Amino acid sequence: MNPVAKISGLVVPLDRDNVDTDAIIPKQFLKSISRTGFGPHLFDEWRWLDHGEPGMDLSTRRPNANFILNDPRYLGAKILLGRRNFGCGSSREHAVWALQQYGIEAVIAPDFADIFQNNAFKNGLIPIQLDEQVIESLFKKTFATNYYTLDVELESQLVKDFDGNEYPFELDAFRKDCLIRGVDEVDLVLLQADKIKAYEILARLNQPWLFPEVGKCS
Amino acid sequence: MTAKTLYEKLWDSHLVHQQENGNALIYIDRHYVIEVTSAQAYEGLRLKGLKVWRPESIIATADHNTPTRNWNLGISDPISKLQLQTLDENIKDFGALHYYPFKHRLQGIAHIIGPEQGGTLPGMTVVCGDSHTSTHGALGALAFGIGTSDVEMVLASQCLDIKPLKSMRVNVNGRLSRGVSAKDVALHLIGLIGTGGGAGHAIEFAGDTVRAMSMESRMTLCNMAIEAGARAGMVAVDSITLNYVKGRLYAPIGEAWSDAIKKWQELRSDDGALFNREVSIDATLIEPYVSWGTSPELVVKITGNIPDPANEPDSARRSWLEGALSYMGLTANIPIQSIQIDKVFIGSCANSRIEDLRAAARVVEGRHISSNIMQALVVPGSMEVKAQAEVEGLDRIFTDAGFEWRQPGCSMCVGINEDRLNPGERCASTSNRNFEGRQGPGGRTHLLSPEMAAAAAILGHFTDVRLILGS
Numbered sequence: 001m002n003p004v005a006k007i008s009g010l011v012v013p014l015d016r017d018n019v020d021t022d023a024i025i026p027k028q029f030l031k032s033i034s035r036t037g038f039g040p041h042l043f044d045e046w047r048w049l050d051h052g053e054p055g056m057d058l059s060t061r062r063p064n065a066n067f068i069l070n071d072p073r074y075l076g077a078k079i080l081l082g083r084r085n086f087g088c089g090s091s092r093e094h095a096v097w098a099l100q101q102y103g104i105e106a107v108i109a110p111d112f113a114d115i116f117q118n119n120a121f122k123n124g125l126i127p128i129q130l131d132e133q134v135i136e137s138l139f140k141k142t143f144a145t146n147y148y149t150l151d152v153e154l155e156s157q158l159v160k161d162f163d164g165n166e167y168p169f170e171l172d173a174f175r176k177d178c179l180i181r182g183v184d185e186v187d188l189v190l191l192q193a194d195k196i197k198a199y200e201i202l203a204r205l206n207q208p209w210l211f212p213e214v215g216k217c218s
Numbered sequence: 219m220t221a222k223t224l225y226e227k228l229w230d231s232h233l234v235h236q237q238e239n240g241n242a243l244i245y246i247d248r249h250y251v252i253e254v255t256s257a258q259a260y261e262g263l264r265l266k267g268l269k270v271w272r273p274e275s276i277i278a279t280a281d282h283n284t285p286t287r288n289w290n291l292g293i294s295d296p297i298s299k300l301q302l303q304t305l306d307e308n309i310k311d312f313g314a315l316h317y318y319p320f321k322h323r324l325q326g327i328a329h330i331i332g333p334e335q336g337g338t339l340p341g342m343t344v345v346c347g348d349s350h351t352s353t354h355g356a357l358g359a360l361a362f363g364i365g366t367s368d369v370e371m372v373l374a375s376q377c378l379d380i381k382p383l384k385s386m387r388v389n390v391n392g393r394l395s396r397g398v399s400a401k402d403v404a405l406h407l408i409g410l411i412g413t414g415g416g417a418g419h420a421i422e423f424a425g426d427t428v429r430a431m432s433m434e435s436r437m438t439l440c441n442m443a444i445e446a447g448a449r450a451g452m453v454a455v456d457s458i459t460l461n462y463v464k465g466r467l468y469a470p471i472g473e474a475w476s477d478a479i480k481k482w483q484e485l486r487s488d489d490g491a492l493f494n495r496e497v498s499i500d501a502t503l504i505e506p507y508v509s510w511g512t513s514p515e516l517v518v519k520i521t522g523n524i525p526d527p528a529n530e531p532d533s534a535r536r537s538w539l540e541g542a543l544s545y546m547g548l549t550a551n552i553p554i555q556s557i558q559i560d561k562v563f564i565g566s567c568a569n570s571r572i573e574d575l576r577a578a579a580r581v582v583e584g585r586h587i588s589s590n591i592m593q594a595l596v597v598p599g600s601m602e603v604k605a606q607a608e609v610e611g612l613d614r615i616f617t618d619a620g621f622e623w624r625q626p627g628c629s630m631c632v633g634i635n636e637d638r639l640n641p642g643e644r645c646a647s648t649s650n651r652n653f654e655g656r657q658g659p660g661g662r663t664h665l666l667s668p669e670m671a672a673a674a675a676i677l678g679h680f681t682d683v684r685l686i687l688g689s
Contacts, residue, residue: 017538018413018513022653027634031283031297033257033304045655054297083534085414088447088513089653091349092255093365114417114449115349119365172381174239185367186266189375192235192243196271196377199234199245209339209470209478210247212274212315 001124003182007105007152009078012068013142019082020089021116025098029054038094039101043069069102079150081138082109086127087116096123106152108159110135121175122185126152128159128169154180221488224454225385225420228360228485232343234377243377247342248354250328251278251314251369253305254634255347259370260308271376273313277337280305280320281327282634286597286624289321298635312373315468326600326626329353329567333437334602336466340455340482345372350567350650352443355452356436358459358485360420362450383449384494386419387487390427392501397684399577400435401569401648401667403427403499404442405507409517411497416448419495422487423453427501433462434573441568445514445650454486508554508680509652509665511542516652518554520670520682526550545654546662547642555680557664558590561645562675563657564621564668565597566631569648572606574668578648579612581672581686587620588678594621595637597629621675633658646674 029041032054044052047069049062063070069077080099086109087095096119099107106126120127130138141161142148151160154176159167178185204211222230235243256278263270270276283298285291293299302320309317316337318325324335329350332338340358344351349363362378372378390403408415421443428436436453443451453459460479463469470478505519516539518524527539527550543550548557564570564578575598587594596616598604604626607613613623630637631649639645639661648671649656652663664680673683 015534015537016541017534020513020651020653022651022656026655026659027632030254030634031295031301033261033301035258035261045659051659085412085417085447088413089349089651091347091363091365093258093367096365111414111417113414113447115363115365119367122365122367172239172241174237174241185379186262186268186371186374189243189371189377189379190268192377193375195235196243196245196375200272200376203245207341207478207481209468209474210342212468 001182001184004105004124004126004179005154007078007126009105009149010074010076011079011081011138011142011148011150012074012077013081013139014068015083015139017084018088019086021087021092021095022089024087024095025092026052028052030092030094035097036101038098039103042098042102043067073146076103078103078105079152080104080107081135081142082107083135084110086112088113091115093119093123096120096125100125108135108138121179124179124182126154126179128152130159130167130169134167221490221492223385223487223491223493224358224422224452224485225360225383228341228343229382231341232360241379241381244343244380246345246372246376246378247275248277248338248344249275249372250332250344250346250351251276252282252328252346252348253280253301254282255366256308256369257301257304258366259347259373260312262370263312263373268374270312270373274315275376276314277316277332278305278309278314279318279325279328279331282628282632284320284627285635286627286629286637289625293320324601326603327567327570327628329441330570330599330603333357333433334466334600336463336468339463339469340459340485345378349444350441352448352451353437353441353567355440355443355450356433357463358453358455358482360450360452363444383420384418386416386421386448386495386497387493388421388423388497388499389425390423390499390501391425392427394427394501394504395684397669397687398504398506399667399669400431400438402504402507403501404439404445405509405514405517405665406504407497407499408442408446408514409507411446413445413513413515414447416443416446419448420450420452421446421448423451424487428453429456432573433458434571437571438568442650455482506667506670506683508670510546510548510554511539512545512652512654513542514650514652514665516542520554520680523551523553524548555682557644558679559646559664559674560590560592560643561639562587562591562594562671563597563630563645563647563649564671565595565599565629566649567599568650569668570597570599570603572603574648575603575607575612576610578668578672579615581669581683582619582621582676583615585619585676587675590678591620591675594675595624595630596621597624598626600626630657632656646671646680
């Protein structure tokens with residue numbers, strides 16, 4: 001994971017509760033065995049008028065002019081402003097990959113679905129939880145102001161706007177450290193290999209049925 | 219000794235390392251690997267030069283991409299085919315306890331074949347790169363759906379690096395009326411607390427209604443826990459659990475069985491254990507439910523009307539409800555029973571176990587699907603469920619009534635294979651999600667129980683199954 005300390009950029013408002021991961025990246029794109037190529041299909045059914053399929057020629061597609069991401073005012077957005085229970089539903093990490101590959105680096109919402117939030121942190125997409133009233137005011141500003149940008153600073157845990165408003169957000173110390181240093185969590189966990197082995201020896205002794213051998217049936 | 223919840227017992231017994239930051243490393247006993255979320259995780263292992271920590275913890279299957287008919291023709295979609303081949307190769311290279319590939323004699327949906335083969339046992343921690351892994355909690359296990367990064371983590375380390383969850387107990391008491399099932403209890407709960415209501419929690423389903431439920435029904439309940447936003451769902455171990463597990467392929471036998479059940483009998487919340495939240499439900503008041511919108515919390519009783527968004531005071535929610543109504547092509551205030559349907563899907567990890575098929579068949583027997591139904595599918599959850607249903611003659615009941623009897627898989631719940639809705643089509647579905655486009659782009663999904671789906675198929679519109687069963 002690449003280290004990330006600060007995000008500055010245009011904000012796109014997605015004014016909708018319960019945005020689910022099926023909407024973020026529809027199922028047909030889950031057939032891919034790659035981690036890349038999802039960006040053009042972010043919100044595929046909302047963003048395009050024609051039906052999207054993996055591997056299609058993007059140049060012939062018809063964008064849905066009524067979808068907020070296609071509004072010229074919000075092109076190039078790095079921060080997505082969302083509403084309640086963002087990322088609910090399926091555990092597909094492809095949703096996070098699609099947001100990132102489109103160019104989104106942080107999502108600000110009143111709350112997130114658990115698995116989505118976890119997946120986001122693991123890929124360096126910052127899920128920022130702000131109070132519902134703050135979110136409401138940010139929606140008003142993004143609609144009313146041309147080129148409304150925000151700065152997200154991890155070290156100070158502040159979201160700042162150009163009017164000098166500052167909105168503090170919570171961030172778990174461990175998550176913060178992983179993001180700022182770009183730590184690979186697998187490497188980190190494997191530092192505890194001895195403890196894992198010790199746990200296993202005991203568990204195997206006490207509950208041998210949890211450790212069946214390969215090849216019991218065909 | 220302090221009284222512990224079932225969740226705390228499962229957590230504490232799998233704690234490998236408590237980190238200073240509050241997270242913990244939790245040991246994972248069983249890892250179900252599926253084609254749709256694993257390729258990138260194995261790729262990650264290869265890039266880091268890592269092995270799978272304990273291949274015997276893995277049971278793998280292909281379920282999302284697999285067709286449900288014409289198996290002799292193989293998989294026509296080259297992208298799906300490549301994903302299945304990739305899983306074949308990954309299992310060959312990295313190993314597994316067992317692999318149930320496409321066309322295997324015991325193939326099926328991971329969350330159906332797992333418990334069926336004794337792959338999930340009481341007291342286990344279970345993960346899978348699929349949110350409906352919560353299903354396995356019905357056996358008194360702690361089961362999490364995870365993303366691909368965590369699939370890689372568990373492959374590499376056998377551990378999940380996770381923050382402790384809060385605990386919620388849902389107490390369901392009273393007798394369910396005839397025609398009211400575990401699915402209705404789940405839809406009632408989600409309607410009550412919302413799809414974010416269980417966020418950050420592990421839900422334990424308790425109370426005499428749950429104690430009286432079969433394992434199949436408990437699995438339906440736990441399956442739907444994720445739709446309430448919970449990370450896990452679970453039910454305490456009792457004699458119903460033990461009877462279900464006994465004799466299954468990976469269940470212990472002989473002396474190990476006696477040792478195991480001694481431990482498993484402890485797998486319940488102690489008297490006086492404290493939960494962060496408790497919800498009580500009177501089962502006698504639950505009626506059959508049908509979802510009307512594009513979120514599992516948007517449900518109505520079968521005797522009810524489509525709600526009017528105009529009555530919603532919160533403006534953000536009001537516009538969300540209006541959007542749902544418009545996507546679903548419905549008008550506010552009309553009776554749910556007046557809505558005609560085009561397709562029926564009986565299947566998915568929520569409702570494709572033998573009990574579900576029996577319940578649907580009881581409604582269908584001696585009747586025929588309505589002429590306006592373009593397609594009615596029954597997709598058993600596994601080859602074993604399919605075989606059992608055929609022994610009981612359920613397949614004939616369905617096919618005589620005009621249903622198609624298919625091979626097992628996720629099928630039209632997720633529409634990754636060719637089983638899907640066309641734009642505008644309306645489906646009575648026993649699956650667990652009704653999001654926009656879930657069953658196919660532009661498709662309109664109404665969630666309900668197998669018996670309610672069967673009744674809707676017969677009449678061509680939603681109807682109260684209690685009236686059919688009563689006649």
